Amino acid sequence: MKVIVTAGGTTEKIDDVRGINNFSTGRLGSLIADEFASSGITEVIYIHGLHAHMPDNSAVRSIGVESARDLAYQLEKLIKVERISVVVHSMAVSDYFANGVITDEQVDEYIQKKNPTTSSFWRLFSKNETKGKKMSSSSEDIIVRLSKNPKIISKIKLWDPNVLLVGFKLLVNVKKEELLSVAKKTLSKNDCQFVLANDKSLISGDNHQAILLNSEGIVEEYKTKQAIAQGIVKAVLKEKEK
Amino acid sequence: MKVIVTAGGTTEKIDDVRGINNFSTGRLGSLIADEFASSGITEVIYIHGLHAHMPDNSAVRSIGVESARDLAYQLEKLIKVERISVVVHSMAVSDYFANGVITDEQVDEYIQKKNPTTSSFWRLFSKNETKGKKMSSSSEDIIVRLSKNPKIISKIKLWDPNVLLVGFKLLVNVKKEELLSVAKKTLSKNDCQFVLANDKSLISGDNHQAILLNSEGIVEEYKTKQAIAQGIVKAVLKEKEK
Structure with a gap:
């Protein structure tokens, strides 16, 4: 057994x-x-x-x-x-698994856009690739997207x-x-x-x-x-x- | 010494x-x-x-x-x-230290508001207290705010x-x-x-x-x-x- x-x-x-x-x-x-x-x-x-x-x-x-x-x-x-x-x-x-990181500057810029949409918000994360790197620590705040694991x-x-x-x-x-x-x-x-x-x-x-x-x-x-x-x-x- | x-x-x-x-x-x-x-x-x-x-x-x-x-x-x-x-x-x-968690539902609701501002965005995180708790895992996506440590x-x-x-x-x-x-x-x-x-x-x-x-x-x-x-x-x- x-x-x-x-x-x-x-x-x-x-x-x-x-x-x-x-x-x-x-x-x-x-x-x-x-x-x-x-x-x-x-x-x-x-x-x-x-x-x-x-x-x-x-x-x-x-x-x-x-x-x-x-x-x-x-x-x-x-x-x-x-x-x-x-x-x-x-x-x-x-x-959850970590699915991208964005900085406070990116959040600011995004919110000042005229027509922010949910999909454009989530898209911000996919542009910031951190695999095999060390993300920058210069921003005051960052946000990490966590997406569901099976x-x-x-x-x-x-x-x-x-x-x-x-x-x-x-x-x-x-x-x-x-x-x-x-x-x-x-x-x-x-x-x-x-x-x-x-x-x-x-x-x-x-x-x-x-x-x-x-x-x-x-x-x-x-x-x-x-x-x-x-x-x-x-x-x-x-x-x-x- | x-x-x-x-x-x-x-x-x-x-x-x-x-x-x-x-x-x-x-x-x-x-x-x-x-x-x-x-x-x-x-x-x-x-x-x-x-x-x-x-x-x-x-x-x-x-x-x-x-x-x-x-x-x-x-x-x-x-x-x-x-x-x-x-x-x-x-x-x-x-x-960074973890400074609050919000769900995809909260992001959706926030973005559909007429006048989203940066400060109102960051405020979303402060309402979700997770200390001494286990955050819910029902959402498909969540985002974690990380704020600078000294x-x-x-x-x-x-x-x-x-x-x-x-x-x-x-x-x-x-x-x-x-x-x-x-x-x-x-x-x-x-x-x-x-x-x-x-x-x-x-x-x-x-x-x-x-x-x-x-x-x-x-x-x-x-x-x-x-x-x-x-x-x-x-x-x-x-x-x-x-």
Whole structure:
């Protein structure tokens, strides 16, 4: 049985020296990978962001990725080519990629035009190419356009409908009912078998409150990263035995 | 003698789960800190970004910082309170901080107004508070306003004119003459004793081409991170003996 665990955060380059990061230590993902490895799974593949914690178990195969696009490329290749049974997608993937930068001078000039239109506004960004460069830092203000990345989690079952998929939903400082309701939508929309719902305001080091859901409701609640890792592996293995 | 080495990159938060990072491994800074420590300097203080390499020498005192503002706070406090002889400022500090986010819907609505003005445009950003929250990811496009951070390097001699200051100038893929000319401006503008000029396209792992300058011209050229660290420490100690 082959299991993929994604962990850490993506980085979307603005130019050659700056990027937008999703904060995630990858600590929980590394524990999940270790827990799978020590449970006797044949192969655990750990796809991780640039600064993610790494699993202790040296049998885990690791693949580093930078952007959401890199992650999609690696996941699609693995899922289509190798026979992957389980994907635990804990990585904090950027919803957006950086799609051009304009300066305050360009904004001024644009607004003073007689007939500014939405399309002409967005066109301003496409003229300023920053790839393989360092954007100028002479302007007082600049604005960065961020455009939507495709949702990777929604692709996984299209690549292989037999994958058992565990999604993650992280919100910040919301009521438990709201968190559960949003997590349930993530579950059904992406055809996940499980979703781990958590709130950043209830995470502090190894103390990590979280709720595992399936289509029937709450499976289990946890208070530490270690308990989450053990709980997810237990739930996945039980589901695979069915 | 007390020496500060800054290293790694800053992170400027966009919201509670995303930020803008300056890419820098901190590897060179960690080598410089180690080189100072093994040269018998009384105290080496290493101020570093979130994911920076750490010095091997356990005698180095380390202080972690996140944003440019954090760095300025720590540096000012140390320089004004403790007697700092040398600051080697290798950290990649963000020129900008994230100053609000607006959605494509807000841009559309704004542009369709009869009399859009520059000030009303910038005002849009101040209404969207993302601190302690996670911005919505429902929009196809969003734009992030980045506003200028104060230049920390220009403050150091104002905090203490007796500090020996080593600045760094990193450009990407420029001619050597341009790099030297920009580095010379950094030297005089910030009253540095030395500036290390380097080009990101000539850095790959430990291979790291760089030129050390002072007000008289080129001091030395290097090809590896180890040689840069040794060269900077040698030049600084020689200058302090004068």
